[in-house]
Amino acid sequence: MHEDVDESGWDVEPGDAIEPVVQAVGRLLRVCRESAGMRVSDLGELTGYGEDMIRKMESGQRIPRPEFLDRADQVLRAQGHLRAFMEDMRRARYPKKVRELHDMESRAVEMLLYSSHNIHGLLQAPEYMRALFEVRHPPLAEDVIEREIAGRMGRKAVFQRDPAPSISFVQEQVTLERPIGGKMVLRRQLEHVSEVAQLRNVCFQVMPTEREEHAGMSGDGRIHVLKFVDGSGIGRATSAFNGRPVESPRDLRVLESRYGMIRAQALTPRESLAFIEQALGRL
DSSP, rough: OTTTTTOOOOOOOOOOOOOHHHHHHHHHHHHHHTTTTTTTTHHHHHTTOHHHHHHHHHSSSSSOHHHHHHHHHHHOOOOTTGGGHHHHHHHSSHHHHHHHHHHHHHHHHEEEESSSOOOOGGGGGGGHHHHHHTOOOOOOOOHHHHHHHHHHHHHHHGGGGGSSOOOEEEEGGGGTTTTTTOOHHHHHHHHHHHHHSSSTTTTEEEEEEEOOOOOGGGGSSOEEEEEETTEEEEEEEEGGGGOOOOSHHHHHHHHHHHHHHHHHHSHHHHHHHHHHHHHTTTO
């Protein structure tokens, strides 16, 4: 096996909705290999993957890496049948809860996002993501960290959508000052926030620590509201409705009202960008 091939990946979680798709891709891989007259060892030699790994992929126990499907399609002359599942397998590697959130965010036309404990996932730079997961306690396994980072990075596709959704962020000042991962990581994170904040469809605001009136004090964490093109929506706040997602217009109005007040009490977008620039100047 080639030494430079990274076989790290994840087994399929039993009962996961993605399991039938992974199993179908595994069966297709086996059919393509057998049609090409290759043994598992032959395919392993040509792709740089171990025989045990390939057998697990063929049996639907292991999620194939997109790059493996690309290479296997080429050596098996599968005419694009394996490549067609590259994006599905890329998303299959995300944690289940992240896939569900990714799907909702990909349909949203408006997003209202307030974070008080750490920088919102959609605003996080890769270095900050890793540092944030590495300070968890009890410590997370490395493969869990990699999977969480992959899922969070995948959600950033929302910024490339056309038409772009309207996204409003309100971020607590302390989250932009705490040096998770060290000052260099914080500098890169603030630079990233500045870049995202200047996108035409993004409104970024900072809630100053010194603010005497703060509607977020009635809660203890995040507010997340997504609105869809048909007028429906879904929202969640850690301190409202027992932390469960809500969809009724009445419950959504409660979250939107609280978010609207927080937004009104925060710095303006222009003042918020100036705050980021000043914070960068102090690092």
